Amino acid sequence: MSATSPKPFNLKDYPVVIGIDFGTTYSGCSYAFVQNDEVIDIVRWPKQHSNVYPKTPTLNFYQGNSKQMTQWGNAARLEMQRPIARNSVLLKQYKLYLDENIAKDLPPLPNGLTIVDAIADYLNAFHGHVVSELKKGFAKNYGQHQFRYCLTVPAMWSDRAKAAMREAAIKAGLIDASDHRDRLMLISEPEAAALYCEKKCEQFNLRHGDRFMICDAGGGTVDLIVFEIEEGRFGRKLKECTKGHGQSCGSVFLDRRMRKLLKKKFKEYLSTIPASAFETMMDTFVDLIKPQFDGVDDQFIQLPAAMNLDSLNNPAIGLEDGTLVVSAQELKTEVFEPVIRDVLALIEEQLVKAQTMQAIFLVGGFGSSNYLFERVQQEFGARVGLVAVPPRGELAVVRGAVYFGLNPRIVTTRIPRYWYGIDTTTTFEEGVDPPSYRIVRADGSVRCDNRFSVYVKRGVPLDIDNCVSKDFFAYYPHHTTCTLYAADTEDQPRYTLSPGVRKVANFTIPMPALTGVREGEKVDLSIKMYFGEVELRVEAVIKGKTYGTTCTFDAADS
Structure with a gap:
């Protein structure tokens, strides 16, 4: 920044x-x-x-x-x-x-x-x-x-x-x-997809107060988030109502499992099969089998000519006349189900949090998989009125990004995924705080170091304009630095050194040139942090003027 x-x-x-x-x-x-x-x-x-x-x-x-x-x-x-x-x-x-x-x-x-x-x-x-x-x-x-x-x-x-x-x-x-x-x-990404689905949902007849889930299943990740529709004087807005959740269980994980299955089948021949022939078989899976597989029909892969096999038949692995037959059952158990079960578990978790829901929209490249749709319908159709794949689901995210660019205030509320706070010292509590954090000040007061002072509570909705302002002072003309910490723990952390707490960034608040202020003089400043946007924004107000800050992310902590 x-x-x-x-x-x-x-x-x-x-x-x-x-x-x-x-x-x-x-x-x-x-x-x-x-x-x-x-x-x-x-x-x-x-x-x-x-x-x-x-x-x-x-x-x-x-x-x-x-x-x-x-x-x-x-x-x-x-x-x-x-x-x-x-x-x-x-x-x-x-x-x-x-x-x-x-x-x-x-x-x-x-x-x-x-x-x-x-x-x-x-x-x-x-x-x-x-x-x-x-x-x-x-x-x-x-x-x-x-x-x-x-x-x-x-x-x-x-x-x-x-x-x-x-x-x-x-x-x-x-x-x-x-x-x-x-x-x-x-x-x-799921927020962008939500904007696209909301635009397209006239046909689905969602109204004020209705909730819908976006399941954005792409190549690498599956992201979920639940939004509520708010009809206001200025048109429709979206409110995020569960702390979204994502996991790396996208369709590349199907590819990895398919690759394993093929290696298992051809294990006797692996030393002689050229890599390019193997990739050709994988391309057939990625382009043809993966999107349209429905869990019912067996699938066929024409073996590439470069396979160098001595015989085009091997009933033990399903090779008939140069075509590999992969049964629907095998694809389900070895390739699809393990990944899809992860996705279903993510949906279940969001559904429990949101309690009521009118629709689930599947978007993204993997979201347009027939088998994923069938399984989500089977698992959740009875509990949610509608499971749907919007038109051109693979473009939902990028089109939604444009809608957001045209109207960035359309998402009014977001739910933070982390506790955010800074490091402070507070009164030392005997028997609670560790003795090593104990500091005795010159005036005799006993303080506890490394306490996590919370700016933002994880999982509590924030408005887009939410701003946390705290007052500090600095000695002229020194710059001030402040370290922001975050944690994704269930409970609010007590210390900045507690497990699960990590340093997010150091913010430097540059001291502007101020007329009439002597060196060493105290200057009051407030630090304003905006957490309701997609990115963190930090500003400083010094003598009525607002200044941006520079932020360095400490790569060593990742």
């Missing part, structure tokens, strides 16, 4: 809103002109002929051990298939590095790349293509300096992960570091 630029943000300067859904496996983009609200999808992507799927793969190609990305998207996939690409790097599913629960188990990125580099490389090329597509359409009358952006992020990401995404977008050249921060907004 950089210091807020003094010039006010004027929406009229940015007549074009671009929504970008940077996904684990695929990324998409839509845009709109502010004056007419019609959302247009980018459907043409380099080296992609079929317009069946309106998104492009999230892939970066690096030649050898270079840090220069030379291809991206589908071109990266094609490049990797060329014989000369043997020692090159195809970077995929790297978005998972920003999920702190998974990142600790992942190997370091190759070629000395950081996660911000990888995302910035991709966004830079992706954005270049988007701009050229816009220039072919009605946007040719506008310059890139008139675009503003809305990027989507998983609901379960930490503040540090969101800050890394903003840093990557700046590094990719979408906006400048000196631009007003609102030129680039972040929105959580």
